[in-house]
Amino acid sequence: NFVLTQPHSVSESPGKTVAISCTRYSGSIASNNVQWYQQRPGSAPTTIIYEHNQRPSGVPDRFSGSIDISSNSASLTISGLVTEDEADYYCQSYDYTHLVFGGGTKLTVL
């Protein structure tokens, strides 16, 4: 199995842009799709990015996903931060027989 590593926490001011990284250890980040989930306090996760960079309907275009083969990582970028973006964010990918989550990143908008 492989591991996905995220920063434990990030913080930024309203209106700014923040990027959350997700680094894959063992295997290529490009070999399997990466998804991102948002989990607000007390709520279930929701999917905000699928197939590396696609947004489900209803997710604002302030959210974008990308991968960087050189660093073997995926990134979730949130622009125009608002207080409602304060949440935990998880990246996720898979191999042939396992689904793997990153450890999660707590975003504080202050």
Add this chain to the structure above:
Amino acid sequence: EVQLVESGGGLVKSGGSLRLSCAASGFIFSSYSFNWVRQAPGKGLEWVASIDSRSTYIYYADSVKGRFTISKDNAKNSLYLEMNSLRVEDTAVYYCTRDIYQGRLVFLPDYWGQGTLVTVSS
């Protein structure tokens, strides 16, 4: 509207058993694969088990293999997780998730239920 509603959680003693259910609606249940994902209190998300649309391919996390059984009943539009030999460390909210594509299992959840809490006491 896609809906996934979990039930069956509760308090159980270590070594006991519990069966979780997930009632699905708003889509063709038999065409989709599913996953169970859990979250211990204050912790991150952990994959538990996955099953493809025809129940042909089933996979488990090492932490639950041999103790948990995932199954789906297409006639009842329901997903299940049978949990035996429960341990204190199985305490978590358990989420039912639908896989993103019809047919094959790709381990990519798109819709999530609200979760059901399982508490295992010593």
